Amino acid sequence: CGVFGVIGVADAANFVALGLHALQHRGQEAGGIVSHHPDAGFQSARRFGYVRDNFTSQDVMETLPGPLAIGHVRYSTSGNKGPTAIRDVQPFFGEFAMGGAAIAHNGNITNAEALRRELIERGSIFQSSSDSECIIHLMARSLQRNIPERMEDALRRVEGAFSVVAMTRTKLIGVRDPLGVRPLVLGKVGDGWALSSETCALDIIGAEFVREIEPGEMVVITSKGLESHFPFRRQASRFCIFEHVYFSRPDSILGGRSVYETRENIGRELAKESPVEADLVCPVPDSGTPAAIGFSLESGIPYAMGIIRNQYMGRTFIEPTEQIRNMGVRLKLNVNRALIEGKRVILVDDSVVRGTTSRKIKEMILDAGAKEVHFRIASPPTAWPCFYGVDTPQREKLLAATMSEDEMREHLAVDSLKFISLDGLYRAVGETKGRDKSCPQYCDACFSGEYPVTPADQISHGFEM
Numbered sequence: 001c002g003v004f005g006v007i008g009v010a011d012a013a014n015f016v017a018l019g020l021h022a023l024q025h026r027g028q029e030a031g032g033i034v035s036h037h038p039d040a041g042f043q044s045a046r047r048f049g050y051v052r053d054n055f056t057s058q059d060v061m062e063t064l065p066g067p068l069a070i071g072h073v074r075y076s077t078s079g080n081k082g083p084t085a086i087r088d089v090q091p092f093f094g095e096f097a098m099g100g101a102a103i104a105h106n107g108n109i110t111n112a113e114a115l116r117r118e119l120i121e122r123g124s125i126f127q128s129s130s131d132s133e134c135i136i137h138l139m140a141r142s143l144q145r146n147i148p149e150r151m152e153d154a155l156r157r158v159e160g161a162f163s164v165v166a167m168t169r170t171k172l173i174g175v176r177d178p179l180g181v182r183p184l185v186l187g188k189v190g191d192g193w194a195l196s197s198e199t200c201a202l203d204i205i206g207a208e209f210v211r212e213i214e215p216g217e218m219v220v221i222t223s224k225g226l227e228s229h230f231p232f233r234r235q236a237s238r239f240c241i242f243e244h245v246y247f248s249r250p251d252s253i254l255g256g257r258s259v260y261e262t263r264e265n266i267g268r269e270l271a272k273e274s275p276v277e278a279d280l281v282c283p284v285p286d287s288g289t290p291a292a293i294g295f296s297l298e299s300g301i302p303y304a305m306g307i308i309r310n311q312y313m314g315r316t317f318i319e320p321t322e323q324i325r326n327m328g329v330r331l332k333l334n335v336n337r338a339l340i341e342g343k344r345v346i347l348v349d350d351s352v353v354r355g356t357t358s359r360k361i362k363e364m365i366l367d368a369g370a371k372e373v374h375f376r377i378a379s380p381p382t383a384w385p386c387f388y389g390v391d392t393p394q395r396e397k398l399l400a401a402t403m404s405e406d407e408m409r410e411h412l413a414v415d416s417l418k419f420i421s422l423d424g425l426y427r428a429v430g431e432t433k434g435r436d437k438s439c440p441q442y443c444d445a446c447f448s449g450e451y452p453v454t455p456a457d458q459i460s461h462g463f464e465m
């Protein structure tokens with residue numbers, strides 16, 4: 001998901017709509033905005049579909065007045081899968097004795113089921129099936145006298161990944177979980193402030209990037225300025241390494257690194273680790289593009305757009321049902337036949353998850369007359385599900401959970417298949433895996449199976465780490 005918030009500008013909701021539009025790659029199922037105006041109070045709009053189709057018309061934006069607003073773009077990783085119910089669309093809102101608060105959450109709460117059960121037993125009335133709603137109910141049960149402190153109380157009970165943007169009548173609040181699994185950045189826009197999942201959304205509103213919200217940090221911003229606290233026990237951070245590989249936009253800066261440059265580095269590492277003779281390097285667009293450029297630069301094999309993407313289709317994996325995902329490949333990608341015919345082609349993609357996309361693409365490339373097909377993958381084999389906010393399927397459906405690299409090559413029926421090593425991936429982000437404790441470590445659980453937060457709900461359903 002993507003979260004965005006602005007305080008201290010006229011018509012903040014317009015800024016939020018623009019920010020969410022720039023974060024659309026993080027969630028395409030639905031979006032919502034809550035605003036506050038001293039006269040109109042809290043207002044909200046929550047819709048299915050793209051930001052550009054819902055939050056551009058005057059009719060809608062006029063209903064969201066005021067100098068303070070937050071928003072969310074949703075892609076479901078918990079709660080109801082398939083067609084999202086409108087009740088699952090964020091931001092969520094709660095009325096407390098001291099006033100209202102709205103929250104937007106990116107990440108996934110790993111003890112949400114246990115919390116929900118406990119809260120329902122004690123009388124909470126849940127409105128949605130989303131894990132994020134727990135935060136509101138935990139806040140309602142807190143005895144603290146102001147909303148930021150109630151949020152601290154609530155979030156201390158929550159396990160897993162959370163980057164939260166919240167608002168009261170007068171405050172914009174941003175929090176990251178102690179491991180900082182999901183990104184959250186701070187920007188300055190005119191006399192006001194912005195919070196965003198990624199820096200690319202600051203650019204769109206002309207905000208200046210100030211800094212990242214730190215893992216475990218809570219910032220509370222009012223018209224008087226910004227206060228920062230660290231309400232959780234301090235831990236070494238574990239940022240999601242897959243944000244660098246796939247999830248974030250290439251024009252964003254994460255941890256001081258250009259996502260684009262990291263992806264190009266990954267391609268260079270891949271070319272060093274797994275060279276192969278061929279005529280062309282082609283990306284599987286768009287997610288494989290920077291790595292393919294890196295592979296081509298390092299190997300000297302010409303880069304070419306052997307697969308053309310229909311720009312009017314979204315990210316396939318974000319469509320939550322398998323059936324749509326299967327169709328999605330042909331709706332989205334087509335082979336550039338004139339270029340491919342008679343060639344030995346290296347295809348570079350970001351990941352192999354179920355293998356369905358990769359198989360279809362290989363068939364399309366062979367149908368177009370390619371002589372050889374070599375897959376190079378910009379992440380290690382995805383052998384474990386993510387429980388921290390990326391929608392990977394159950395372990396059994398992950399190709400790499402049941403097959404060796406050789407078996408996967410056979411299954412995909414390609415001439416060669418190589419994944420970047422985990423060490424190579426760490427090199428590409430400028431760090432070293434494991435051995436050196438002074439080096440920042442990432443979450444890499446979907447590749448290594450080392451889960452930095454015990455996925456309690458999953459374990460209660462029989463998941464074995």
Ligand code: 5GP
Nearest residue numbers: 287317351352353354355356357358391392
């Ligand atoms: P596959 O070949 O595993 O079906 O799909 C891999 C391709 O789809 C990659 O290009 C990747 O961008 C995208 N993809 C498909 N499903 C998922 C998923 O569940 N999670 C992620 N992270 N990417 C996926």
Ligand code: SF4
Nearest residue numbers: 240242386443445446
């Ligand atoms: Fe990111 Fe993978 Fe960790 Fe999920 S399991 S947070 S996708 S690195």
Ligand code: MG
Nearest residue numbers: 285286287288
């Ligand atoms: Mg892709």
